[in-house]
Amino acid sequence: MTLMDPVQVFRTEAGELFEQIESGLLDLLHDLSNQGQIDAVFRGLHTLKGSGAMFGFEALAAFTHHCETAFDRVRKGEVPASSELIAAVLEAQDHMRRLVDNPATAFPETGDRLLAKLQAAVGTGASAPQHHTQPTATVKLDEPATATWQINFSLPANAMANGTNPLGLLDELDELGECTIAANTTAIPPLDTIDPTNLYLSWSITLTTDQPRSAIDDVFIFVMDDMEIDVKKLSDQQAASVDIVPPPSPIEEAAKANPAATQAANDGVQNKSAENVRVPAERLDELMDRVGELVIAQSRLSQLANTSVDIQLRSVSEDVERLSGELRDTMMVLRMVPIAQLFSRFRRLTHDLARETGKQIELMTEGESTEVDKAVIERLADPLVHLVRNSCDHGLETPAERIAAGKDPAGHVTLIARQTGGDVTITIRDDGRGIDRERVRAKAESSGLVAPGAVLSDQDLLQMIFEPGFSTAAQVTNLSGRGVGMDVVKKTIEALRGTINVTSKPGLGSEITLAIPLTLAIIDGLLVRVGTGCYVIPLAAVEECLELSPEDDVKSRGRSFISLRESLVPFIRLRELFHTGTKPDQYQKVVVISTGTERVGLVVDQIIGDHQTVIKAMSKLHHDVATFSGATILGDGSVALILDVGHLVTAGQQQEAQMRIAG
CATH class of the missing domain: 2.30.30.40 (SH3 Domains)
Incomplete structure (x- = not known):
């Protein structure tokens, strides 16, 4: 049995966390007071920090801690969320990605510069030390400054297999104050029946702290839904006579009361954990190759059966044809992923382009649930980046120009996906100035692409923008103007056996439609x-x-x-x-x-x-x-x-x- 590399597993999960954090930050831009989004971003940063430390990415954990601290202050209402803070965390996230993918390329001076931006966005609270810090105490009037709590908790049997480290939870509790921890080992089975991937321990903790109950809840914020926990505040007399021998865990008490129900619940947890299995993409590719070979072999078998008078051979051939067809269809579904995975990348791109160009850009998407072969998704990413950047840079006007033209100050870029038969069509539409056909023709003639005065259809003229080195930009910027990119777009789409169609109306905008096969296999x-x-x-x-x-x-x-x-x-x-x-x-x-x-x-x-x-x-x-x-x-x-x-x-x-x- 080949085990997956734990570090690679972490990198995969970190990529998913980055997407969640980025999506939450961009959603927060539309409503800076949305407490749900603030909490979601905080949880994502907290999980990334904890997982990074567990897998040995200490630099990532230390750097992420600053962003987590900043959003913790926002979460507690100490500082307001702002567009400057979101921009700083988005830029910091790029540095975190480098710390995950290739730490050697993440320069410390870059981290220092980003932390300075973060500190400027939220104040001095962002410069917290690089280790766990105690939350700021919030003392309620009806509670004494110090209280003693009795905490009994147990995690699901598959908790460690799913990446939860109980020691991390105990360490966080220990940082809240004076802590006495006892482990309950009564549920450990005999050695010959033990499953090393399961967790059999539960814990009893007596905690004396000046922190409120909410600080204890924050320790378990990411595992609360799947665990059993009982938190009780002790009186002074109870605290003085507390017995450190752990009482039965809530799970054990439930098991004694109703063993059958407890077993059913445990079975449910195991079934739930088996609902999703993470499979490396290359294994799907290998399986697809085998299915392809099977289809070819089945085709040869059918041809032989059709020329044979053996009824049994024909029957077997029909069964193999049916089964191989079902296997092929199932395999194709396994390779399909929603195009939302691709569209979500452009929210960040348009956000950065808006800040860089000074334009107001709103990105809209339709048909995100349309499914496409994962190989197509991967190869479409770069062409769509070029097309979206061109729409934002060349197509959309500045707010002043749009107002003068009687338009909304904010420009709109829309990504639309539709499935039509065996193809998926992706449309990039903007409501900008449109393509200047006279400038395109002048550039084409000066570049020798067409003869002066040659008769061209409108589509032929618009297709000139995909010629190598073609650009109508008046000056070269860091966004466009060198004529590099659009020709690569066309070559990539043609390599995917796809087509490009361009339409444009002066003053109303442009629309580029890509027709791509759903699968390449x-x-x-x-x-x-x-x-x-x-x-x-x-x-x-x-x-x-x-x-x-x-x-x-x-x-x-x-x-x-x-x-x-x-x-x-x-x-x-x-x-x-x-x-x-x-x-x-x-x-x-x-x-x-x-x-x-x-x-x-x-x-x-x-x-x-x-x-x-x-x-x-x-x-x-x-x-x-x-x-x-x-x-x-x-x-x-x-x-x-x-x-x-x-x-x-x-x-x-x-x-x-x-x-x-x-x-």
Whole structure:
């Protein structure tokens, strides 16, 4: 059995905590008096500090303690929450991430600078020492300055397996005052039946402290929901005669009263802990590869069964086909994650851009529950960062410009996700100034991308912003202006077998829509034959199939256009493109494919039919072959190449443009 690296487990959980803290901070910006969000941020910082110390990240724990102290003061009402404090903690969180991911890159002087910002935001309370500090006492008039408390508590059996350290709780109680601790060991089973991952101890504590009851509750704030605890305030006489022998724990008392109910409750806790299992992403990738191989093997089995007269073989083949299909569908669901994980990253980005540019930017999202393959999510992150930054920097105006144009001073950027068939469409929309087409054309002509006076469709003109080195910015800033980024966006989206469509209205804003396959591993394809070779066309891109008669083939020579419902569609003869050296079939077929609004026809010899395609990456020797996006293995063991729809559509449109110029 291979155990997961505890440090890597902590890094994963720390990443989740960072997301929770960042989300809470950004939500708090909209309502600085929201006590629930203040408490949530404090709990996140407290957990991060405690977990960091437990796993040996002492620098992280020490630095996080300052942020925790600052929010503790806000939580207690000593200082108000402010945008300056939130900005300081957000910047401090970046330093915490470096302390988790690669402590060697987290320079101490950076931490000192951030702590100075934090201190300026909340006052001297932020410069607390780097170890636990006693909370400020709040003495109630009806309580004496010092009181003695009897605390009995027990944690669930799986507490330590889930990351709770009882010693940390006892240490925090000990810091509150004079503390006597006794462990109850009566629940420990015989050695031959003991489970080393379970916790069998409970504790009885007598605490004399000048702190209020709330300070005791704060110690257990993160485990209160899952534990059994009894806290009683003792009179002076009870405190003087307190017996340090621990009484039965609440769990033991309940077990004596109703053993069956207690056993059922314990079973419920164990079942609850088994609801979620953390699995490394690479294991899912390996499992996906095995499922892909199974689909290929099942396809070969089906082909053999169809040519056999053995009824039992056909029956087994059908069962295997059904089971492999169900396994494939289940595997695809396992790889799916909500796109909210991606959208949530841009709240922080727009917050920082607003502070940097002096603009008022509001980010809105729709369709966060739309699920996409995790591999697609990972590869979409950088392209979306470029697009959102461009919308904020180029698209949105300053508050003064927006007011002069009769708009709301705050600009809006909206991220929308929708599932359409086997694709997910992601739209980045802003209500800014729109794309200046005259400036785009002037820049394109000066860069030699288009000839002066050349006729371009509106979509072709807008697509110029994705050309390498293209930028209409008047000056270079640290946000944009170098023409680097948008061309990378297009290349990344095309590598994902996706498309980009741009629309823009002057003065009203722009909209960029990305159409991306839900998954990169398995697709439905249309299997066709060209010459003696077989090829796969992604079925999601296929609009319709037509027959190309010998007469139409002769008529189109030199023109390569076909009339389709009163519109001309350019087509490409794949036999000529692939140099097959074979004669065309008597009745060729035209497969019309599209990306966005652009269409092109592909002339093939035969349409074989639908095919469940397991995509295999091209070798390094063939990665420059732009016509193909991958390969797959057919049922007979032969290899079929998968056509790159985006590249072929672009080639067809270029062919159409050349025809128009020649005509």
